[in-house]
Amino acid sequence: MALSYKARKRWSLVILLIGLPAYIMVAVTVVGLIDRPSILVELLVYIGLGFLWIMPFKFVFRGIGQPDPDAPQDSDPR
16 A cells, blocks of 8 residues: 555654654663673664664655655646
8 A cells, every 4th residue: 555645745754753763762772771882883883773764664755855746737837
């Protein structure tokens, strides 16, 4: 079942405004539970977690920056 453009736009806002901060808090908490590794290892872990959170939501964000494909086309060629 494909989501409409408006639904994907709404879900992307929910994910960015609620999901991303919650994921950041969880990631910082999980990394804080282990002994502090070197700064390079910690940076790589955060970069990896940064890419990992977006993978399930990739289809939601695809094409959100483009104009609405379902909107009526303007026939006035100015």
